[in-house]
Amino acid sequence: MDSFKKLEKAIAFIDCGMLKFFVCTTQINFFTFNKIVLNKQTSFTTFLDLLGTFAFAFSGIRLVSGKQIDWFGAYIIGLVTAIGGGTIRDLLLDVTPFWMLDGKYFLTTAAALLVTILFKEKVFRWGNTLYLFDAIGLGLFTIVGISKTLDAGLPFWVCIIMGAITGSVGGVVRDVLLNEVPLLFRKDIYALACVVGGVVYFACYYLNLPTGITELVAALTVIFIRILAIKFHIHLPILKPVGSEEGKEL
Secondary structure, eight states: OHHHHHHHHHHHHHHHHHHHHHHHHHHHHHHHHHHHHHHHHHHHHHHHHHHHHHHHHHHHHHHHTTSOOOHHHHHHHHHHHHHHHHHHHHHHTTSOOGGGTOTHHHHHHHHHHHHHHHTHHHHHHSTTHHHHHHHHHHHHHHHHHHHHHHHTTOOHHHHHHHHHHHHHHHHHHHHHHTTOOOGGGSSBOOHHHHHHHHHHHHHHHHTTOOHHHHHHHHHHHHHHHHHHHHHHTOBOOOOOOTTSHHHHHO
16 A cells, blocks of 8 residues: 555645746747847847948949049948937937947948949949939838837837937038938928837737738838829928918919
């Protein structure tokens, strides 16, 4: 009888041990799966960030042509274009600016300069290159700004504002340094495209779509709106003086 009880206790002990092992293994697998998913999401956002860096740097370097600026000056303009908006975003979020923590943004800007130098005849022959790459950078950086602000736990309206800042401020700094009227202040829709892209982002987000699809759809929305605005000169009504003839018509 005692032997039977001891055997029963031993089986119970083994069953309890197996159950604990199963629970621990399940938790480890769950956490590992979550880590893999988060790493994939982070990798995709990083890819968009680098692609946006290249596009914006390229647009800045492209605008330098004809300004009597040397290669180093072109590199600086491209770099400022690429990191300007993100720097303002990080300062507002009270975090260290991203380019101080990772040197790949400097290398990406150098790659943009190299591509411009190697293929300058084709690049400069295509007159709309500046606007195309500026639109691509605008869309991608808007999504990067939204994603990073969302990770900081801030509400959706702050994320949309930070997305617009990330996407548009770099281009403003570029244009000011080159004594150009910033694209943001011209008639064709610019920052408003970022806002619409932000709304689309959160519409997809609340529909529980995968992060990659959400970011891609929102970025394409910004890019398409910007390209359509340039092609068809779509803009909001202009605020004109009350006493002017045009103001009376408005």
